[in-house]
Amino acid sequence: MSNKIYFTPGPSQLFYTFEEHLKKAIFNDIPSISHRSSAFIKVMQETTEALVELLELPEGYDIYFLNSANEAWDRIIQNLIQSSSHHFINGAFSKKFYDFATQHAKESTLSEVADGGTFSSWEVPEKAELIGVTKNETSVGHTFLEEELENLRHIYPDKLIALDIVSAAPSLPINFKNVDTAYFSVQKAFGMPSGLGVWIANKRCHEVAIKRAENSSLGSYRALPNLKRFGSKHQTPETPNMLFIYLLGQIAKDILQMGVKKMRNDTTYKAAILNQMVSNHSQLDHFVTSKEHRSKTTVVAKTEKSGEILRFFQKKGLILGDGYGVNKENHIRIANFPTHSKESIEMICDLMDKVE
Amino acid sequence: MSNKIYFTPGPSQLFYTFEEHLKKAIFNDIPSISHRSSAFIKVMQETTEALVELLELPEGYDIYFLNSANEAWDRIIQNLIQSSSHHFINGAFSKKFYDFATQHAKESTLSEVADGGTFSSWEVPEKAELIGVTKNETSVGHTFLEEELENLRHIYPDKLIALDIVSAAPSLPINFKNVDTAYFSVQKAFGMPSGLGVWIANKRCHEVAIKRAENSSLGSYRALPNLKRFGSKHQTPETPNMLFIYLLGQIAKDILQMGVKKMRNDTTYKAAILNQMVSNHSQLDHFVTSKEHRSKTTVVAKTEKSGEILRFFQKKGLILGDGYGVNKENHIRIANFPTHSKESIEMICDLMDKVE
Numbered sequence: 001m002s003n004k005i006y007f008t009p010g011p012s013q014l015f016y017t018f019e020e021h022l023k024k025a026i027f028n029d030i031p032s033i034s035h036r037s038s039a040f041i042k043v044m045q046e047t048t049e050a051l052v053e054l055l056e057l058p059e060g061y062d063i064y065f066l067n068s069a070n071e072a073w074d075r076i077i078q079n080l081i082q083s084s085s086h087h088f089i090n091g092a093f094s095k096k097f098y099d100f101a102t103q104h105a106k107e108s109t110l111s112e113v114a115d116g117g118t119f120s121s122w123e124v125p126e127k128a129e130l131i132g133v134t135k136n137e138t139s140v141g142h143t144f145l146e147e148e149l150e151n152l153r154h155i156y157p158d159k160l161i162a163l164d165i166v167s168a169a170p171s172l173p174i175n176f177k178n179v180d181t182a183y184f185s186v187q188k189a190f191g192m193p194s195g196l197g198v199w200i201a202n203k204r205c206h207e208v209a210i211k212r213a214e215n216s217s218l219g220s221y222r223a224l225p226n227l228k229r230f231g232s233k234h235q236t237p238e239t240p241n242m243l244f245i246y247l248l249g250q251i252a253k254d255i256l257q258m259g260v261k262k263m264r265n266d267t268t269y270k271a272a273i274l275n276q277m278v279s280n281h282s283q284l285d286h287f288v289t290s291k292e293h294r295s296k297t298t299v300v301a302k303t304e305k306s307g308e309i310l311r312f313f314q315k316k317g318l319i320l321g322d323g324y325g326v327n328k329e330n331h332i333r334i335a336n337f338p339t340h341s342k343e344s345i346e347m348i349c350d351l352m353d354k355v356e
Numbered sequence: 357m358s359n360k361i362y363f364t365p366g367p368s369q370l371f372y373t374f375e376e377h378l379k380k381a382i383f384n385d386i387p388s389i390s391h392r393s394s395a396f397i398k399v400m401q402e403t404t405e406a407l408v409e410l411l412e413l414p415e416g417y418d419i420y421f422l423n424s425a426n427e428a429w430d431r432i433i434q435n436l437i438q439s440s441s442h443h444f445i446n447g448a449f450s451k452k453f454y455d456f457a458t459q460h461a462k463e464s465t466l467s468e469v470a471d472g473g474t475f476s477s478w479e480v481p482e483k484a485e486l487i488g489v490t491k492n493e494t495s496v497g498h499t500f501l502e503e504e505l506e507n508l509r510h511i512y513p514d515k516l517i518a519l520d521i522v523s524a525a526p527s528l529p530i531n532f533k534n535v536d537t538a539y540f541s542v543q544k545a546f547g548m549p550s551g552l553g554v555w556i557a558n559k560r561c562h563e564v565a566i567k568r569a570e571n572s573s574l575g576s577y578r579a580l581p582n583l584k585r586f587g588s589k590h591q592t593p594e595t596p597n598m599l600f601i602y603l604l605g606q607i608a609k610d611i612l613q614m615g616v617k618k619m620r621n622d623t624t625y626k627a628a629i630l631n632q633m634v635s636n637h638s639q640l641d642h643f644v645t646s647k648e649h650r651s652k653t654t655v656v657a658k659t660e661k662s663g664e665i666l667r668f669f670q671k672k673g674l675i676l677g678d679g680y681g682v683n684k685e686n687h688i689r690i691a692n693f694p695t696h697s698k699e700s701i702e703m704i705c706d707l708m709d710k711v712e
Contacts, residue, residue, distance in 0.1 A: 006388040011595065014387055026378070031370055031549030032362040032675075067423040067551070070577045070594040077576075100576040187595060193387030195423070195551055195597025220433075220456040221426045238426040239367065239543060241551025241597070319388075 005344055008321040009138050009298045009335040010167060015191025016339050021250040030246045035239045043242070044234040047249030054170050054252045054260060057200065058177060064227045065240050066197035069166045071222075072183030073100040075199060076130070076162055079209045079224040080181065081106055082216065085162075086128035088144070091115050091137035092325050093164065098132065115327070116140040116288045116300070119148070122155060129208075130160040130180075136168035138188070139324035141300030141333065142288050143168075146175055153178040160204060169198075170255060171267045171297045171338060180204050186248055189297060191339040196244040199227075255338055263338050270336045270345040271296035277349040283309075284352075287331060299334045305355070306332055312355045318348065361700055364677040365494050365654045365691040366523060371547025372695050377606040386602045391595045399598070400590040403605030410526050410608045410616060413556065414533060420583045421596050422553035425522045427578075428539030429456040431555060432486070432518050435565045435580040436537065438572065440464055441518075442484035444500070447471050447493035448681050449520065454488065471683070472496035472644045472656070475504070478511060485564075486516040486536075492524035494544070495680035497656030497689065498644050499524075502531055509534040516560060525554075526611060527623045527653045527694060536560050542604055545653060547695040552600040555583075611694055619694050626692045626701040627652035633705040639665075640708075643687060655690045661711070662688050668711050674704065 006013040025031070033039050048063050057063070066072055077085070077100060087098040089112040101108040109125050116137075124131055131152060135144050153161060160180040167188040168174065176182065181201045187194035201224060209224035218224060221237040230237050255263055275294060278284045284301040288294045303309060306322060306329050313320050323331025336345060362369040381387070389395050404419050413419070422428055433441070433456060443454040445468040457464040465481050472493075480487055487508060491500050500519075509517060516536040523544035524530065532538065537557045543550035557580060565580035574580060577593040586593050611619055631650060634640045640657040644650045659665060662678060662685050669676050679687025692701060 001382055001388075002385050004385060004388075006385070008388070008390060011388050011390065011598065014382075019382060022378075022382070026357060026370075026375060029358050029360060029362070031543070032357075032360075032364070032367050034364060034367065035550065067427075067597070068594050071423075074576055103573060103576040103579070105573040185595065187387070193597070193599040194391065194595040195600060217459060217461040220430055220459040223459070238424050239541065239550040241423070241549070242367065243549040244551060 004317040004319055006319045007334050007340065007348065008319055009333050010185075010188035011194055012188060012335050012337055013191060013339050014193070015251045015254070017251065017254050018191060018247065021247050025243055025246050031243050035242055036235065040242060041234045043246050043249065044236075047245050047252065048234065050249050050252035050256060051198065054256055055174070055200075056176070060203045061176060061200055062202075062228060062231055064199045064201070064231055065236060065245055066183070066199050066222065067195060067241065068197045069164065069183055069185040072197050072199045073097045075219070075222055075224070076181060076183075077101050077104045077106060078219045079212070080160055080162075080205055081130050082212055083129070084108055084125070084127045085130040085132055086110065086124045087132040088119055088134070089113070090117050090119070090140070090142055091134070092139035093166065094132070094134040094137055097164065116142050118142070118290045118293050122152060124156055124159065128159060130162055131156060132162050132164070134164040135172065135174065136166070136295050136297055138167045138298050140287055140327070141295040141298045142293050143172070143295045145292065146173070146178075149178045150175070160208065167297050167335075170252075170260070171264065173264060176200070186244065188335075189337040190248060190251055191337060192244060192247060192251065196241050196248060198248075266342060267296055267336060267338070270340065270342060271299065273349050274299040274334055274336060274345060277352055281352060283355065284332075297336050299336060301332050302330055303332055304330070306330060309352075309355050313348075313351065316351065318351070320348075360673040360675055362675045363691050363696065363704065364675055365689050366541075366544035367550055368544060368691050368693055369547060369695050370549070371607045371610070373607065373610050374547060374603065377603050381599055381602050387599050391598055392591065396598060397590045399602045399605065400592075403601050403608065404590065406605050406608035406612060407554065410612055411530070411556075412532070416559045417532060417556055418558075418584060418587055420555045420557070420587055421592060421601055422539070422555050422578065423551060423597065424553045425520065425539055425541040428553050428555045429453045431575070431578055431580070432537060432539075433457050433460045433462060434575045435568070436516055436518075436561055437462055437486050438568055439485070440481070440483045441486040441488055442466065442480045443488040444475055444490070445469070446473050446475070446496070446498055447490070448495035449522065450488070450490040450493055453520065472498050474498070474646045474649050478508060480512055480515065484515060486518055487512060488518050488520070490520040491528065491530065492522070492651050492653055494523045494654050496643055496683070497651040497654045498649050499528070499651045501648065502529075502534075505534045506531070516564065523653050523691075526608070526616070527620065529620060532556070542600065544691075545693040546604060546607055547693060548600060548603060548607065552597050552604060554604075622698060623652050623692060623694070626696065626698060627655065629705050630655040630690055630692060630701060633708055637708060639711070653692050655692060657688050658686055659688055660686070662686060665708075665711050669704075669707065672707065674707070676704075
């Protein structure tokens with residue numbers, strides 16, 4: 001790695017052990033061995049088991065490897081939605097899942113509030129088979145609360161709930177009992193290069209997919225029953241991104257070794273000092289007004305000096321994120337992922353005072 | 357890399373400059389930069405241009421980045437086939453494309469001959485909109501001839517032709533004028549880890565997709581018109597496998613530097629000595645009977661001593677491939693990719709004499 005540090009919300013800074021594991025992977029020929037070999041089956045098993053432990057997945061929740069969170073939207077739509085889904089939207093990524101559903105000719109519906117706003121109505125049309133929720137809306141730094149998720153589960157026990165945990169996993173605790181399916185890409189909080197997605201699906205999802213398969217196409221190699229058939233043998237239908245699956249497992253194990261509780265305490269501490277800094281700074285203001293909904297992993301501030309701030313930090317080799325989409329020039333975004341040390345975040349806070 | 361050499365037909369030996377480029381990529385933060393940055397747009401452009409030159413693609417043929425050849429089957433089916441395709445099948449991979457089409461509820465048809473056999477009838481039902489052909493059937497070592505492809509094009513000028521060039525590109529010359537769409541994964545002849553697929557589509561494909569989109573869903577982020585919209589700006593709809601796209605470009609440039617003609621001459625020479633060795637060996641016999649249809653990049657021999665041969669070479673750190681599927685224990689497969697030196701292939705031939 002260069003001597004820069006990336007605080008961008010993804011792609012972001014590589015996990016601090018990434019290079020070491022990469023060297024080991026190449027030395028051990030991980031990219032050259034057969035994806036059907038016992039050596040690779042062991043890799044698949046280790047990565048899966050580390051993720052189950054790290055994410056605290058309950059019994060009956062399976063893990064599958066895709067290539068991105070975008071693909072997870074596609075697979076959820078193909079496998080789990082016959083006619084309609086409902087989406088809670090307050091930013092670009094929650095919106096995109098809805099857009100994908102309509103592109104797949106689903107008659108989906110939405111509850112939309114202004115970007116970064118919080119939801120007050122929990123109404124979901126009866127026809128919706130699945131509810132799409134975004135745990136951490138990376139575009140604006142909004143977090144969907146665990147209580148809100150529990151509330152949705154309570155009101156709609158018969159609908160599937162799909163939770164976007166991109167840039168949330170593994171930093172934020174999630175009660176998966178309130179969720180049927182979830183997904184993330186690895187270039188956010190796991191500190192990996194982009195190109196691998198993880199899809200979690202429980203037994204109810206499998207039942208829905210098998211029922212749908214009776215009179216609909218679920219797609220082909222990544223139809224859920226096919227993923228499960230191979231997954232139960234710690235295999236994949238196709239030749240997967242073997243190298244990244246190995247690396248993800250190693251990083252998950254490192255975080256377990258470091259202690260999930262410590263990692264989450266550190267996340268909370270770093271988020272607190274970043275938010276404090278935004279509150280106190282004359283040129284910055286919180287974008288998400290509701291304090292409890294502010295993201296711990298993606299701190300987003302409104303500012304009229306976005307370009308100036310980014311350049312100031314860039315000169316010091318510290319790469320902060322600009323705003324997403326329409327907010328490109330009015331926001332700064334600062335990622336707070338497991339690889340970002342307390343010291344580096346304290347440095348960001350100290351330096352920010354110098355750009356007033 | 358370890359001191360083994362992989363002659364498996366993919367995943368296979370990494371390209372000999374792979375590690376050097378990987379180090380450079382990490383040093384230059386390729387996995388951490390934004391996929392919307394000018395730096396990454398430059399990477400996309402360089403990789404695309406190197407591939408266009410290396411594969412000698414005609415004007416009007418575009419390159420898109422997917423995650424595997426399996427995904428390319430899916431995208432071709434979703435974007436280019438309304439009701440039916442026809443598939444020439446003589447091995448496991450040509451068969452799989454047909455299977456994918458039927459899983460997507462297409463009424464597809466096939467011309468099937470025994471594994472490794474050659475085709476004598478070129479009949480294709482009128483209803484077929486697209487013809488699926490496999491340039492190099494990796495499972496059995498059969499090559500579809502350029503004359504056969506030209507013949508198909510001549511008989512069916514109005515149908516789209518999809519050519520599987522997995523383990524063929526860039527080793528075998530292909531006249532893309534006889535083809536509308538083609539695809540490969542990078543863990544074969546490009547000597548990369550698995551997890552990236554390349555999809556080539558010409559103008560006719562775009563016209564078909566745009567027409568289909570009038571009353572059908574083409575999928576979402578990787579609908580062809582969407583790929584083209586982003587691709588025309590050297591971008592992708594989603595965050596792609598940025599690291600592998602960079603590495604593929606570097607390897608393509610290395611092969612161009614070495615000389616495409618030399619690489620192909622070397623391929624022919626190495627294939628000739630491997631085939632000669634199979635012809636002369638008391639324990640080996642060619643699986644593909646038609647001499648001109650024998651693959652140059654995946655030499656496949658029938659043998660009753662498969663396990664013994666593989667173990668003999670493994671002890672010397674030389675990893676040959678076993679047979680595919682039902683032929684697992686009756687075949688050996690030897691990859692002949694650009695990274696396999698003439699000396700290493702000569703060594704295989706010399707050593708094979710010692711296992712008689």
